[in-house]
Amino acid sequence: MSEHHTPEFEFIALVALISALVAMSIDTMLPAVGIMAHELGAAHENDRQLIVLGFFTGIMLGTPVFGPLSDSIGRKLSIYGGIAVYCVGALICLFAPGFTALIVGRVIQGFGAGAARIVTLAMVRDGFKGPAMARIMSFVMSVFMLVPIFAPSIGQLVLYVASWRVLFAGFIVAALVMATWLALRQEETLAPRNRLPFQLGKLWASAREVLSHPVALGYTLASGFVFGVFTAWLGTCQQIFAEQYKQGDKFALWFGALATTLAIAMLLNGRLVMRLGMRKLSRRAMLGYMAIWLVILLMCLASAGNPPLWLLAPFLALWFFSAGFTFGNFNAMSMEPMGHIAGMAAAVSGTISQAMGIVLGGFAGRFYDGTITPMAWFFVAFAVAAFLVTEWAERHRKPARG
Secondary structure, X not given: OOOOOOOHHHHHHHHHHHHOHHHHHHHOOHHHHHHHHHHOOOOOHHHHHHHHHHHHHHHHHHHHHHHHHHHHHOHHHHHHHHHHHHHHHHHHHHOOOOHHHHHHHHHHHHHHHHHHHHHHHHHHHHHOOHHHHHHHHHHHHHHHOHHHHHHHHHHHHHHHXXXXXXXHHHHHHHHHHHHHHHHHHOOOOOOHHHXXXXXXXXXXXXXXXXXXXXHHHHHHHHHHHHHHHHHHHHHHHHHHHHHHOOOHHHHHHHHHHHHXXXXXXXXHHHHHHHHHOHHHHHHHHHHHHHHHHHHXXXXXXXXXXXXXXXXXXXXXXXHXXXXXXXXXXXXXXXXXXXXXXXXXXXXXXXXXXXXXXXXHHHHHHOOOOOOOHHHHHHHHHHHHHHHHHHHHHHHOOOOOXX
């Protein structure tokens, strides 16, 4: 049973909206990245990708700080601190005089958003266990998955009537509303008697254990390769749809449609994983993932990097669908051997996979040349690498399996 007195449906809504702050801060502004880069004097067309990568970098840096910090000072204070940092970053972006200031603001904003990402999960874990926790998280994810579907369209609607700077004002208002809701309606979920001192030494010990365990390391690396594909995609999708394929304002609709296939797959994963198991389901998904990008690559080579959108779109939808069976399963399998240090190991594994995704995705995105051929080459390579490290991890798994 939950120890807090907030009605369960309200707790779910609050946790879902706070955790959705991350997706909202990325997806809402995707239609505007080209305008922002142009107005603020970005040196290169592909520099717009840094608006997304900067935010991811901030999350990567903030997650391992706010996770252990919340174990020490409590969940609510940690979220308040994260939201304060997030708002400072958003203010810098709101009034940014140039492109460098904008990227600095995005990193700071992402650092604060790291609290929303990691501490809300801890709040659920404080109040619920076992099947009850799984049920709450499924409801939270259902709300969370709506954000990528609708957020780009909301951003596009704002651009019809106002400057892109209004988006950052909206982020600040949303964050303050969530903080107020948290303060007035939600009790602290971590009792003082259960708090732990903030010790970086424990984080380092957990990192060594994750890096020395083949299964934990293999699936952490696989998550990094898969995340690399998505960071590169998020950085370039506005260029691909709005400019390469001349879709303009329709970009938000394309993005939402693809996000819908991802959401459907994640919902199906929750049902199928109990029947087929995480390993079998994710392995089949990765085989499909590799095949899809290999076909897209062949299409690119046959069309000078510009396959017809009506032909490309179904394969992109299939890619998103297959990816929906990898994210959660890879994360869960990387944590399977780490139950005794689950919180710390999750922070370590998440930081490693995020760092890989940022570096690999940022590197791949820089090669975008107005065609998707370079991206297809990189995505095939990343998909093959993800598959190979999971196969390696399974060969080193101890025979005694649950």
